[in-house]
Amino acid sequence: MPDPRFYHRAGPFELGAVAKVAHAELQGDFDPRAPLADVASLRSAGAGDVVFLSTEKHAAELVSGACGACLVSAPLAAKVPKSAAVLVTKDPRAAFADVAAMFYPPALQTLPASEHISADAQIAPDAALAPGVVVGQGAEIGARTRIGANTVIGRGVKIGADCEIGANVTLQYCIVGDRVLIHPGVRIGSDGFGFVTTAVGLRKIPQLGRVSIGNDVELGANCTIDRGMLDDTIIGDGCKFDNLVQIGHNVVMGRNCIVVAQAGIAGSCTIGDGVVFGGQVGIADHVTIGDGAQIASQSGVSRDIPAGAIVMGYPAKPIRQFWREVAAIAKLTRKP
């Protein structure tokens, strides 16, 4: 469930009210007065939660007792276990956007102008805050951690011990480990880029997850890491990012990865340990990359990459094949 440090939940709401907001049809023999507690991802849902199922691929995650109600299209309705209420709708993702906004109405993130450091923030006595730092309500800053000038730490953010956070940084909706080095201008925890197309334009899907940064991570200047939609965006221990790197929502990255400058990893990618991303690499969404794979600079990856593979190109392919093709193309223009 969305972390109460960051999100204030409304509700519970009755099943009938949820169906109405979702413009969905309640099927079967469920009491429309049954209470629903929260929204959740398929992976993390509990018995009273509302989830959505948009593709058959994820149906296996729906087991008995896994949720209270499921927004689903008619063709997939039979995939929902008997224990859950079936809410049939044409576009389950769009309907979920409405239900998520019902449980989590937009909350003020800005602070009252009167205080730079919130009185109820927990700041270690030997932490050091430079001038102009702003710390939101309930934020925690660990021992010996230093925060650079004019950096903004949002409400509920937790930073571990022995971190160095640079100047002009913005941290929101995130949990940061120990010994993390964050360079100036980094933005962690902004909204993920999720929209549904409606008749009146693009409708935002509420982003209710967090960013979790492991220990011993380094993030270069002006990097951006979006928070997850429901689950977390996760950067594993020991990862090192160069400058201007972009990480989309719900990316799960293993340990000790290297990401060179201006690379971008789109939403919901799953990255193993020790993966190396060259400069300006682009990874499409929902791609899985195995341990120790290496992606050469400027490559464009839209399919899964197995562990240990070394790929290059646009589209990316095994690096030897890339260079063979470069030679073959050059040969095409050679005069006989």
Next chain:
Amino acid sequence: MPDPRFYHRAGPFELGAVAKVAHAELQGDFDPRAPLADVASLRSAGAGDVVFLSTEKHAAELVSGACGACLVSAPLAAKVPKSAAVLVTKDPRAAFADVAAMFYPPALQTLPASEHISADAQIAPDAALAPGVVVGQGAEIGARTRIGANTVIGRGVKIGADCEIGANVTLQYCIVGDRVLIHPGVRIGSDGFGFVTTAVGLRKIPQLGRVSIGNDVELGANCTIDRGMLDDTIIGDGCKFDNLVQIGHNVVMGRNCIVVAQAGIAGSCTIGDGVVFGGQVGIADHVTIGDGAQIASQSGVSRDIPAGAIVMGYPAKPIRQFWREVAAIAKLTRKP
């Protein structure tokens, strides 16, 4: 004409003085004491304005009464209507840079250190400003709009109602609509990237336009949008930008476009409605893209794209042709 909220005009200046600053030769029978009021683009010029014509392509925009004086090269001098003074120069763009700097000498944008919120800013009573926010002279902030910590709102900037502006943002020389969501680290209104080559190095062309952001726009973390040179850079209603997107000066973008992370659109592009730009796409300057076109990730576009087209590649081509070529190249290296 440049918006007086942002630019302090000197002058008027006499035609002869303008010719002198421009190192241009005044042709024909014009009184060198005639006053000139301002500089302008061909598109927006009025009777007393100085313009420049650098390519024959734009000559059609020069109609009778459209300007007071025109900087032009000798071969194009005959294109200038009789009503306007002809100022002949080898490099009209470079000469215009000098004249623009004459009318608009560099003005202090920085604020006195004594006040964070300028006394004459107009801030709605129910707007919320976080700690460290700086608001320049004459800026306007609409109802219920919230401004994040340490954000800087430049002189004359106008922000509509119900906007959420993140922390550590810089807004200058811009007009922002209603319900706009701007994530941390966004930079709007910096100088466009315009230079002329001279014997002593690169000479800056004064950037005297604005950025106009429509309603319901969302801009991701650390995006940059430059202001126009004379006319405005325009982002239409409902456009959604992911993180680290770059928009050059004088881009005119329609409504409901989607721009995925790290894409860049160079100066003076004209973009229709509902265009989708994949991640890390690059669009060269002066390109026109029709409604509903889709540009696949990492594509490089240097020619116009018709409405509804789906393109991919470097250089970009119809997406089916791209994949056909990928297959043909792979075949080259296959053993028989």
Next chain:
Amino acid sequence: MPDPRFYHRAGPFELGAVAKVAHAELQGDFDPRAPLADVASLRSAGAGDVVFLSTEKHAAELVSGACGACLVSAPLAAKVPKSAAVLVTKDPRAAFADVAAMFYPPALQTLPASEHISADAQIAPDAALAPGVVVGQGAEIGARTRIGANTVIGRGVKIGADCEIGANVTLQYCIVGDRVLIHPGVRIGSDGFGFVTTAVGLRKIPQLGRVSIGNDVELGANCTIDRGMLDDTIIGDGCKFDNLVQIGHNVVMGRNCIVVAQAGIAGSCTIGDGVVFGGQVGIADHVTIGDGAQIASQSGVSRDIPAGAIVMGYPAKPIRQFWREVAAIAKLTRKP
């Protein structure tokens, strides 16, 4: 040697102590009590300095008297001149990381929370600082220079006369010339991206150099320029950068170069005068590019480029060859 404005040196240390920290074997007849003064690059080392030699290519820079001790692998030990102590280790770069951290233990860069402008900063009386500006100890700001709101100037930074530094900028470990224009969100002087792989993960190499910015330079919004490892990252007079450009550590760039938006130049590249980089170009590390070369947008360069060449593609090649290949590829898929 690292600039004392930015780095506090410990030591001197005895040769034996250095060998121990480096896990290196001291060869030959040197007194383990001999003092060593500092760490240095091969290029800038003096008689009492510790250097490292990792590849045969750089052995020529090691001449008699050029250093006090050299970390080196066994196969290259014979390249060290007799005047210097030989410290044999499997991984000289990793050993140097340990020795550099011995001479330069991590120092607090953050400021006490009590003062925005350090009392011992030297600020010209006619310089203008906007609200929220933070200036570190010993920093110097020249005549008529203006600093935008909420910008952070680190300890020891020197900025020349007539500069305009935008809002929300971070300057650290750098020397900036006269008439420099830095747009909002620029980050200068962050750590270079240098690591050695160890059994327990990635180990950071201390970054002890600076960034040197020439006169009349312009840097676009949200650009990032890392400082050198030991020597400086250098941007020559008159260079103009568009937005979101990335420059790696130890890049040496000549004069009047143009770098269009989102281009990235990796570490230790050497760039001539008047080079033009198109948008989203990527240059691999240690590449040399001659005067007046032009790199077309989105090109990927991993080999040296001679003066005056015009290249395009991934990998980059002469631009006419690029377009010939594009035509040849298109022909492959044409029906007969």
